[in-house]
Amino acid sequence: MTLAAGNILEGTVVNITNFGAFVEVDGKTGLVHISEVADSFVKDIRQHLNEQDKVKVKVISIDDNGKISLSIKQANVQKKSVKPVEFDWGTDRSTNKVGSVNFEDKISKFLKDSEEKMQDVKKHQEFKGKNSKNRS
Incomplete structure (x- = not known):
């Protein structure tokens, strides 16, 4: 798969800094900012990632200078099936009891x-x- 915004690819963590992790994807290196590592607040990125980890990333953007922005949390978002709520419209709401x-x-x-x-x-x-x- 080619390196383009919106694609989900597998990469390897090559370096970890306080502000994020550099991941190699398709022979190029992109940055996963610390805010894009997990759904919850990440204080220490090293608690979530290690160098040489294989990770699934989503390409967020590629700017004119060739800088690649990646996201681990967006790559792991699974679509939730939303089930409609059953509601009985025939009941009189004034008599509904809680x-x-x-x-x-x-x-x-x-x-x-x-x-x-x-x-x-x-x-x-x-x-x-x-x-x-x-x-x-």
Whole structure:
């Protein structure tokens, strides 16, 4: 397969630096930036790669100067099959229950609790404000 943007190829890690790994692909060397090594945050690239490792890489780009940008994480992305959610449109939503309490009851309880907490916060702020004035 030729070296072109979008192609997925196998290469060999030839050098590792703090900012990425140089991978040889089709006789040319490209850079896998540290942000393109894994899906999770990579602090130390040496925990993920070693020199002479065989890796599958995706060619991200080749600039005018011949610099090749590669990605290991994009090469390993597998398409997930998205299964549609089954929903029964025939049910009346107003009678749908979440657990043993319906939605309206949960909202009412939430609003009541929120109002009580806000009153407590306001009382605390007023109390703090009065005490700071008395000290002056």
